[in-house]
Amino acid sequence: MKNFEMVVFDMAGTTVVDKNEVESCFLEAVNQTGLQATNDEINSMMGWSKLTVFQTLWNRQLTGASEKEIARRVDDSYAIFRETLEAHYLKSEILPTPGSLEIFDYLRKKDVKIALTTGFYRKVTDIILSKLGWNEGLDKNYTGTGLINASISSDQVKAGRPSPFMIFRAMELCDVNDVRQIIKIGDTPSDLGEGKNAGCQLSLGVTNGTHTREQLSQYENDGLFDSIAHFHDFLIKQD
Structure with missing residues (x-):
């Protein structure tokens, strides 16, 4: 039984193995620019546009400062984060999470569209897709008929997760009307909120990424799975 037309997947931590690389690169920028933020604060905003995270944290730290000063601090932190993150992904091995390729194959055979949304900006998204070979078949609008049907990064819409605009953009690209x-x-609260x-x-979570089952269960959801492979099993049972 097929009662859906598209599945929108997150990338890092969901379909792409994440060994806390993003958090580590973020902390590097935090430490280098004097931003005060705990691991818990950063983790609570995983899945957001990283520029938005820096804006949120600097506004919190520099209460009463001028907009110009806050903007300067944000730009400095974000520039270091981008440099660190891009260097990491360019030199590091990038792997799909166990079960991702299998569920992509299953969905394609069912004529279900596959879209990837991410809190990354376009340049890093392209590095990851290229190293995985997932960009094959995508055109200049990041839509196509290859392994995935669409890729949307947070800087391609007016607001990233938990706002719904990346999903709406995926609908446009993939001709999904409902x-x-x-x-x-x-794998994050912002993913659940986006859905x-x-x-x-359905807005679903996997608990083997950045957040545990206990953490994700505090947010509204339609189901939590131990991994993408378990989500695949769930879909097969509905078939």
Whole structure:
């Protein structure tokens, strides 16, 4: 039984192995620029646009400072983060999470569209897709008929997760007219919020990424899975 037209997947921590690289690169920028932020604060904003995270943290730290001063601090932190993150992904091995390729193959055979959304900006997203070979078949609009049907990064829409705009953009690119025919799955609270804010049929989480089952269960969701492989098993049982 197929009662959905598209699955929107998160990348790092969900379909792409994440060994806390993003958090480590973020902490490097935090430490180099004098920004005060705990691991818990950073973890609570995983999945957000990273520029938005820096803006949030600097506004919190520099209460009463001028907009110009805050903007300067944000730019400095974000520049170091980008440099560190790009260097890491360019030199490091990038792997799909166990079960990702299998579920992609399953969905393609069912004629279900596959879209990837991410809190990364476009340049890093392209580095990851290229090293995985997932960019094959994508055109200049990041849509196509290859392994995945669409890729949307947070800097391509007016607001990243938990806002719903990346999902709405995926709908445009993939010609999906009804958001109730979409399943969203990711590993962060912002992924769950993105799916709920968009009005997806299901907003699901995997608990082997950045957040545990206990952490994700505190947020509205339609189901939590130990991994993408377990989500695959769930879909097969519905078939």
